[in-house]
Amino acid sequence: MGYYEILRYENFRSKNYYIFRMANPFKFGSVISEDFFTDREKEAENAKNVLESSNHLVLISPRRYGKTSLINKVTSSLSRPVVYMDLQLATDASDLATQLLKKFLNINKWENIKHFLANFRIVPTLELNPQTGGIEASFAPSANNKFTPLEDVLSLIEKTGKKGNKPIVVLDEFQDILNLDKNLPKQLRAVIQHHKNVNYVFLGSQESMMKTIFESKKSPFYHFGHLMTLNKIPYNDFFNYLKKRFSHITNKSEAISTEILEFTQQHPYYTQQLAFYCYAFLEKERYKTEMLPFIIKQVITIHDTDYERLWNTISKTDKKILIDLALQGKLPVASFPQSTIYSGLTRLIKLGYIIKPKNYEFDDPFFKNWLIFRRNG
Secondary structure: OOOEEEEEEEEEOOEEEEEEEEOOOOOOOOOOOHHHOOOOHHHHHHHHHHHOOOOOEEEEOOOOOOHHHHHHHHHHHHOOOEEEEEHHHOOOHHHHHHHHHHHHHOOOOHHHHHHHHOOOOOOOEEEEOOOOOOEEEEOOOOHHHOOHHHHHHHHHHHHHHOOOOOOEEEEEOHHHHHHHOOOHHHHHHHHHOOOOOOEEEEEEOOHHHHHHHHHOOOOOOOOOOEEEEOOOOOHHHHHHHHHHHHOOOOOOHHHHHHHHHHHHOOOHHHHHHHHHHHHHHHOOOOOOOOHHHHHHHHHHHHOHHHHHHHHOOOOHHHHHHHHHHHHOOOOOOOOOOHHHHHHHHHHHHHHOOEEOOOOOEEOOHHHHHHHHHHHHO
16 A cells, blocks of 8 residues: 555445545654665665675665665565574674574474474573564573574574575674674684575674774675665655655645755655654645744754753763864864864764764754754753
8 A cells, every 4th residue: 555545435336435645655763665765776776686696795874874674675575584683682692693593483484494403502492482472592501602502593594595595694783793792703704604595684884893894804704795885865866755755745845855855964764754744744734934943843842851861971072072063063173182083073973973974964963953952042
C-alpha cells in the first residue's frame, strides 16, 4: 500500500469501493523501507554488486545518514539470510558470539544446523523463549578461551553458506570492536579471512576510526573490503523528493522544500523529521510563511529537557566551540590554542555533536537552534 492508507470502505449497489487518502509520506526514527527511501540508487547498486561478488563491504557515514536503511534495502532485494549485529550493544567477545548465535538460530531451521553445533568446542546452552518463540543462547564464561565461541559461531555461519544461499553478516558501528577487546580485530580477521561462503558488511559512523581500521597498513583489516562513503543526498534529488510528496497536499511544495533543506542542510534524518512535522501541520492548516519557524520551535520545545541534559555533560572548552560554531558559524580560533580546538572537535565528532562532510557543522540542526535560542533569548 506504500504511504497510502484506507480512509474508509463503502459498498454501492453491491460493488466494493475503497476510499484512500495519502498518509504522511515521511518517516524518521527507524529503518526506512522502500516506500520512504530517498534516492541512493547509485549507492544501492554499488553495494549490491559487492554483495553479489566474493567481496566484503565497508560503509562509512555519520550517524543517521541512512547506512542501515540502505543495507536493509539491498539485502532485501537479494533474498539471502542476514545476521545483523550492532557492536554498540555487545559487552565483550563472548557476548558478541552469544548475540550472533541467537540471531542466526532464529533465522534458520533447527534441523538444518543442529548437527553443526555438536562441533562447537564450547557447547552453548539453548533455551526456547516462550514469550517470543525465539531461541535464547548463552556460553559458559571461560577466561582461557574467550574468543573460541565467536570463532565457532562465525564458522557455523560459513558452513551453512556451503549448502544454500550465502549468508550476509552485518556488523554495525564496527569501530566499537576496539572497545570490546584490543586483540579482537586480529582474532576476528584470522577467522573470517578464510570464509568464502559469507559476505561481511562493516558499517561505521566514526570516519577516522573506521579508516584507521580499514586503511592503515598496520591494521589486521587493512583493505579487507570495498570501502564506500555515504555522503549527503544531492540537493536536487532531495528537493525533488520533497516537492513531489508535498505537492499532494499544498501548492507551496517548492517553497516548503527549499525552506526545509536550508534548515537541515540535507541531513537525511532531520530532513525526514522536519518534513514529517510540516506535512502533519498541512493536514490541518493551510501553508503560512511562519509555518517552518513555528514547527522548529515546537520540536525544540519538545526536546528542551534532553538538550539541556546533553549540554550539562559537555566540557567548558567544547561548549565554547559549539557556541561559536552555532552563533558565528566559525571556530573560536582566538580563544584557544589550535591543539585544544582540534582535540575538542575530535571529541565532539566522536560524541556525535559535530560532523564534517566538508566543513565543521552541527549534526542536529535542532540542537544548534536550541543553543541559539538559549543564548539570544
